[in-house]
Amino acid sequence: MRADLRQLQALVAIADQGTLGRAADALHCSPSALSMQLSALEARIGQVLTQRTGRGLRLSAEGERLLPAARDTVQAAERFAQLARAAPVDGQPTPAVPVVVGTILDPPAIRLGEFLRAVRERGPQLHPELRHGISGSVLREVQDGRVDLGFFLGEVEGPGWRVQTLAPVRYVVVAPRGWQSRLEGRQWEDLATLPWIDTPRESVHHALLRPVFGGRARATVARVDQEASMLDLVRAGFGLSLAREAVALREAHVGGLAVSREHRLDTTLSLGALDRQDDPARAAALDTLFDAAAAVWRSGP
Structure with missing residues (x-):
């Protein structure tokens, strides 16, 4: 039995997000597509992996048992893709990719050092530039294109945002x-x-x-x-x-x-960026930053 990577991503996203809708948003797919991936995984292994609750979905006992292995596999695949993007081409080092990050509060509150270390591990070609502000000004600068992504407190207004909730x-x-x-x-x-x-x-x-x-x-x-x-x-x-x-x-x-x-x-403390990125290199850099944030905040305080 071989599980498809997308099916494992679906399982991990449900565990992290708690609802089909939020998990689908995290994977940039429709809820129906994600549900199909999850159903296919359950059919492949012959086990029920999720249970419905009054507020969404949670993993079954079997789902919880398999989650660590699924997460390890997904993270290994992401790490492989990131290393491949950072590999030298024709012997030439990959040029640095600048990314502007909007910060708020104090560094420990947003776990800034841990976040930047995780970014460096996953994308050594990324060169972060930090700009400090308050939540509203950071979001405005993201919207205006002066900041690539930023930490903020509260909610974003309007569509077109990619948001990752980090902590209450x-x-x-x-x-x-x-x-x-x-x-x-x-x-x-x-x-x-x-x-x-x-x-x-x-x-x-x-x-x-x-x-x-x-x-x-x-x-x-x-x-x-x-x-x-x-x-x-x-x-x-x-x-x-x-x-x-x-x-x-x-x-x-x-x-x-x-x-x-x-x-x-x-x-809530969240990380936000514009959802649509026309530059593939910029989109890949943001994927790395969001993945680094998820890894840091998933590890607990």
């Missing part, structure tokens, strides 16, 4: 030392009356707070676009802000800042 991210309200009583047991509308440190409209903070407050105006005392500056203003007693939960808890422990985990807002 939770934000909580953080406030100056001694403000805990002003946070506990309060509704969001109560917090709107307190002074806030504002952020640009294209920031994830603005996107998360917009549906919470609706059209209600907040009293803002400053506007910043960097998390470090924002936290410094909170320490200085200016007012409230949102912060990633891990950062907020660290600040509470080290600096005594007030934190309200009652007021929490959830989003």
Whole structure:
């Protein structure tokens, strides 16, 4: 019995994505085509590999048992293709391929070092150039063609995007030392009356707070676009802000800042690029970058 590589890719994609639709998007095929590949694999080995749940698909016990071998085979095939693309032609070294990556937050939060190491292992010809920004500005630069792909928080607007979800991210309200009583047991509308440190409209903070407050105006005392500056203003007693939960808890422990985990807002960290790439070399480079990100974030924190 020999399993087709596309069938193994289908199994791995279902395990990683959890639904037929997301798995099909990850493999750039239709859900019906992916379902056919999966059915063909099950028929070939005589085993049921997936089970339907209320929210999508999950692997059966037999699917879980075979998944590591399927993943190893898929990764080996991808590595072979990447090495072949990077091989010298007529004795000449492959020229470096520049790729511009938009980054956000701090390097550990997006596991930047691990990501770039995985990129180098898979595509030694790739030469990353990093441009730091906030989520909205990174996506705008991707759309304008100034950045090839970028990390972002939240959702993209409109069609034409290739998006890979990496990890959930939770934000909580953080406030100056001694403000805990002003946070506990309060509704969001109560917090709107307190002074806030504002952020640009294209920031994830603005996107998360917009549906919470609706059209209600907040009293803002400053506007910043960097998390470090924002936290410094909170320490200085200016007012409230949102912060990633891990950062907020660290600040509470080290600096005594007030934190309200009652007021929490959830989003996701993702990697995004334009889906359509007319240049085959550019498309291959993006495949390598997305594969590197998947390998890093699949390995766990």
